[in-house]
Amino acid sequence: xxxxxxxxxxxxxxxxxxxxxxxxxxxxxxxxxxxxxxxxxxxxxxxxxxxxxxxxxxxxxxxxxxxxxxxxxxxxxxxxxxxxxxxx
Numbered sequence: 562x563x564x565x566x567x568x569x570x571x572x573x574x575x576x577x578x579x580x581x582x583x584x585x586x587x588x589x590x591x592x593x594x595x596x597x598x599x600x601x602x603x604x605x606x607x608x609x610x611x612x613x614x615x616x617x618x619x620x621x622x623x624x625x626x627x628x629x630x631x632x633x634x635x636x637x638x639x640x641x642x643x644x645x646x647x648x649x
Contacts, residue, residue: 578611585615591623598630605634613643620645 593616597605609627616625626647629635635648 578607581608581611582615585612585619588616588619591620593623593625595625595627597634598628600630602631602634602637605629605631606637609634609638609643609646610641613646617643617645 629648
């Protein structure tokens with residue numbers, strides 16, 4: 562079973578990053594789905610990088626499938642080595 566995390570219209574700050582880390586630490590599923598289409602480019606990128614790093618540490622063979630609201634995010638993420646993200 563795959564969990565879906567949806568973020569919309571939130572301001573990303575240090576507490577949000579800690580919340581993401583805490584959720585991923587408790588999540589036992591290697592396959593996750595995230596919907597970041599409601600966020601601006603910068604906040605979506607922050608969540609992608611933090612989520613990827615923490616999920617990879619716990620599930621090296623896992624995958625996070627992310628729905629992004631912009632092709633710009635996909636283009637920017639191509640320059641960052643994140644093997645466990647699939648941007649759709």
